[in-house]
Amino acid sequence: MPLRVLLADDEVLLSAGLARLLEDAGIEVVATVARADHVLGAVAEHRPDVAITDVQMPPEGTDDGLRAAIEVRRQYPETAVLVLSNFLEERYPLDLIGEDAKGVGYLLKSRIGDVDSFLDSVRRVADGGSALDPEVVQRMVSRxxxxxxxxxxxxxxxxxxxxxxxxxxxxxxxxxxxxxxxxxxxxxxxxxxxxxxxxxxxxxxxxxxxxxxxxxx
The missing domain is CATH 1.10.10.10 (Winged helix-like DNA-binding domain superfamily/Winged helix DNA-binding domain)
Known part of the structure; x- marks a missing residue:
């Protein structure tokens, strides 16, 4: 069975690019949504292996996508989550991980350019591992x-x-x-x-x- 992924991002071009990248790698994109308040419903309907979400999404445009990912972890623990962010904000990965680092990832969007590394991160969280951005890790280690x-x-x-x-x-x-x-x-x-x-x-x-x-x- 191919890996099944849900994409949640309001940037149309980025979402389309990610979907093409994943599908070219043999990963099935079961749905795409552009609003954080649609994420839970899409996860409930499609039950993906991994939900990939942006941090900043409608309706509020703040950390809506992050909060949706946290709720996915709470309500659907069988679905791994991988959060993408434009910002190096330390509290975001800490809030996302909570008390369990299994099946969770947090990457800066700049990391997507390394296609092999990005795809490896998707597969790793699907397998119950963790994938944290190197810049975030280095800052946490130093502090x-x-x-x-x-x-x-x-x-x-x-x-x-x-x-x-x-x-x-x-x-x-x-x-x-x-x-x-x-x-x-x-x-x-x-x-x-x-x-x-x-x-x-x-x-x-x-x-x-x-x-x-x-x-x-």
């Missing part, structure tokens, strides 16, 4: 609170955790850092140990590590 568990991590472990928050696999992190996958696995294990994440399945531990990082920001 962590004192006496947070993140302080126990080495500089390299914090770098690895930040890349985990972006949704990269161990092999992807290794390629980016120019080290071996085995070295990355060692750092990931160190992150899990220092954050007290020892008995959960691997994917869930990665999500919980990201959530710990966000709570410490």
């Amino acid at each position: 962590r609170r004192r006496d947070s568990p993140i302080d126990d991590l080495t500089a390299r472990e914090r770098t690895v955790l930040a890349q985990m928050a972006e949704g990269k696999s161990n092999h992807g992190i290794a390629a980016d850092l120019g080290v071996t996958p085995a070295a990355v696995e060692k750092h990931v294990t160190g992150v899990f140990h220092k954050l007290g994440l020892g008995d959960e399945p691997l994917q869930h531990r990665r999500v919980m590590a990201v959530l710990t990082m966000l709570r410490a920001s």
Whole structure:
């Protein structure tokens, strides 16, 4: 079964471009809406695997799309959400993620230009992972609170955790850092140990590590 996506964006050209990009990648766009107050109804009707929403949408043009995405997470937890934004606003991803970082993504719209990375983010959140924009992650890491568990991590472990928050696999992190996958696995294990994440399945531990990082920001 192809991945099924709902698009919510009031920018007609962007919405059409995203729909074409997704369909060319074999992802089915089941519906498109241009208003945030139509999102829940469309999700209820089509039950997509992923709802992709803009932050600023009618009717109010403020953070309507973000609030709609949060409501989708609450009412339809089986539907992953990926929020797109023009702005680097720290509270938006925190509000979106809440207490559960599974099946959620937050990307700056400028990131769509990297088509492979964008499509990977869509698929990752559909699989229950997280996909956070690198700029957002770096700002949160740099603003962590004192006496947070993140302080126990080495500089390299914090770098690895930040890349985990972006949704990269161990092999992807290794390629980016120019080290071996085995070295990355060692750092990931160190992150899990220092954050007290020892008995959960691997994917869930990665999500919980990201959530710990966000709570410490």
